[in-house]
Amino acid sequence: MAVASLLPFLLLVFLSTTSISVTAARRPPGTADGSESWGYVQVRPRAHMFWWLYRSPNRVDNGSTPWPTVLWLQGGPGASGVGIGNFEEIGPLDTDLKPRNSTWLQKADLLFIDNPVGTGYSFVEESTLFVKTDEEAATDLTTLLKALYNKNNALQKSPLFLVAESYGGKYAVTLGLSIVGAVKAGELKLNFGGIACGNSWISAEDFVFAWGPLLRAVSRIDSNGEAESNSLAEKIKQQIANGQYEDATNTWGQLEGVILSNSNNVDFYNFMLDSGDDPVSATSLALSESMRIRRYARYLSVKASSAGSIDDLMNGAIRKKLGVIPKDVSWGGQSDQVFAALSGDFMKPRINEVDQLLSLGINVTIYSGQLDVICATKGTESWVEKLKWGGLPNFLKLDRTPLYCEGHGATKGFVRSYKNFHFYWILGAGHFVPVDNSCLALKMLGEITQSPAIPASSSS
Template structure:
């Protein structure tokens, strides 16, 4: 089966605005990486970090994709988590990551919404309150980065999101389309990729009780309590009580934790606190000597920074990385998730975005969905439920298609996932993975052409 560029990119998972200006940009002499701030609104500063892949193909007949990575939360740091713990060139020990997605694409990490990670606002009233506002800020950033850079605006951009980032990705995709059509943005949108994404909170909370009961993490009493609170959330959403629904969601998570002996919401095979982002990448670093030359350009002055505390991300981001970047405000303390951002968006947190996915599909945009088998918070069954609510004209045919098995490299002794596609909708079931699929699958989790991963 011939695969589109979008599908080849996602196989890594087994896959004129005048507001503000780019300032304080720093790049290597060979152009391999650059970073900076964009003032997306007065006194609202968004941080970005672009890695140009050493594998980049400059042949215009072979378009080289750019992945814009959107972290979840809302308020989690893509520059920190997505970069150093999932798909970037270096891990939290500053060792080369053999499974980096740079082998198939350039990477653009952002700390979005403003207030996450290294991004900041000068006044608390400037935090965004909705996914639409977050998407508008990101569109402003893309205008500043892409409009005057022919290498960027001639390359297909894939918006790849994880968790809550998926809600923002849908809104951003629609915002990008409008900006391109109006002539305000020079960019080719290759597709939107939704990884374990919080698209329909109602469908997810209703999936939790039955899923955890089926895998023996909840008994029937616990499942009944879970279902009861999920029903309360459904009524609140129907009445437009979104803040109240968020509060009930918090209560529901607490009830499930109590009755499951603290199941990890990112992987039902684990207890809370055992998620993969706390694990090392020792297996990957065994091959580091072979790839060090290709990634040595990203090491810069970090090469000798061996004083990182056991790969601790907070120590890394507030220490040697902050020192390397040079432009981060001295009084800014990096955090992996901003409570201020989450609080500001509390009224939008439980609002569904299924209609936005429908709109992207209707406009012909490639939409790729992938889900980890072991995820709870954005469970596969919850994702399948909201997909079945799409009004997209191709849905019935999509549902009829049989899935194809996926294998890792040339090893066909173990099924690693399943996939099926119809027109511009693609779905990947990733076996053995939880919420943070790249952190689980390592070598398997990067772009690869052909049938397998």
């Protein structure tokens, strides 16, 4: 990996562009060397979506395997990929604006989008314009991709991989189908590489049924807590079956309260920790006063760093660097409304969409952190077993292959693959796999994207 040569480059790029607003009017937004570009796309009248593209300094063109691009899709709903995914998980710099050794730029170019509209720097000019379904979010994203790709030959040559976390997995599968349709119709010029869903909220029903047994197995709740949890999970199952999705969302909030009270506030993103002990997750687990649902507070709240909170960073130094954010728009200012607008779609499963992608021959990867609760591995395995894809029986019969990291003898994870379906079990990681097990996450990314090897002369 070219980490040694990558870090000075990243610092130079950032420091040289913090005053980009001075020249933004004279040229397209971005850095002078073309390593970064960003901007807005009006995906619908009065609905504006923000994107930020990083071009990797480690790009390799070996003539046969094209350098990939990863579109990172954050969860929430209402979580900012431009802020959270970029500065707290996989981007070139962390929240202290220091180089990240495990940046995914080592394996791909990175495209961050604040999705849906109203998330992060994205915004709507009136409240009726928030998306209410994952399909609507996919339509907006496809519109943005058309604006970026259809007149950009360089982007068209780079295969695009959708990599998603948490609720972002629902966006990924609906967007994947939208991309396939748009490409087939000749409306989008894009080389689609596939999708990877990490700890993704594909089937709420399967996850809520996993919580009680999982937490009892690791001694975080007792038999009484498990029984109470399972009872509410049954209620959620019935509400989903009846199409009462908003009611199911509200019951989900009640269930999380039961889990918290019976576990002495377990961290929903890592069952080894108490809420607030995880340096990546937020400290607040408060329920919404109006909806009685526990928001993804990790995403919608703040994270302290030596430089301040992520909100301070995004509404301060980064806003100044970008130079294109409207004066009346603050990063994350509409996030709560994004969540509320999607409350009727929040509990809807997307297993059928995964089935469709597999049947179309699209590469689908699932990865799951061992210590996660909210999107527990047990729940992920349960919804995977519901797939109608013809290759599933053969997939389930296969042995898993152990995974290691260079310089570490211990087992770091497992993988099982059959045809175009791949499942990674990531050990020692909770909900935020790229942070908790950065070594294996980077190794996995290289396998998913088939990133060309970096020449030895470049990695010294």
